[in-house]
Amino acid sequence: MSAKLSVEWINPFIEATEEILETVAMITPKRGQLALKKESTVEYDVSGIIGITGEAIGSIALSFPKKTAIKVVSNFTGEEVLGVDNDTADAIGELTNMIAGRAKKIFSDKGIKLKISVPNVVIGKNHTIASPKGTPTIVIPFESEEGEFAIQVSLVPNPSEE
Incomplete structure (x- = not known):
């Protein structure tokens, strides 16, 4: 396995x-x-989080400010979304799941086997997403025409798989 x-x-x-x-x-x-x-604090309001196991362990989080989440979910569902509710949370969870699933396929094509969990969604201003001690987290911010958002990747090689 490569460096952390x-x-x-x-x-x-x-x-x-x-x-x-x-x-x-x-x-x-x-x-x-x-x-x-x-x-651990996230500057956004809505985060989809998926756990990762296999040859690496950790998680990925997709986080949005409320305004961006509403616009992105409206685009995704094809229906106007007016606020962050259970349906919005489900859509954020599904987007996170799709991203993690696509990344899993990219890793699989490189011979790295990963498993992903069911998504969890956290809603609330300045919520916390903690990573296990010793697991670094990289934040990748994005800008888009619908607003800013970020992904957070906390991933280390799984010592039991090496």
Whole structure:
């Protein structure tokens, strides 16, 4: 396995995010500067989170400000969404699931076997997404015509799989 924060572990999630959101939500994400996350608080209001196991362990989170979440979900569902409710949360969970599934396929094509969990969605201003101690988290911000959002990737090689 490669080093803990190799671009090989991050790029599939960037590629999957851009591909899925362009295809199903009709937005064009523009990636910002990657950063190592220093604290658990998220500056956004809605996050879809999926656990990852297999040859790597960790999680991916797709986080939106409320305004962007509403616009992206409206594009995704083809219906005007007026607020963040259970249906909006389900759609964010599904988008997160699609991104994680696409990234899993990219890893599989490289011979890396991963499993993904069912998505969980957290709603609330400045909520917390904690990673296990010793698991670095990379935040990848995006800009789009519908607003800003970010993905967070917390992933390390699974010591029991090496």
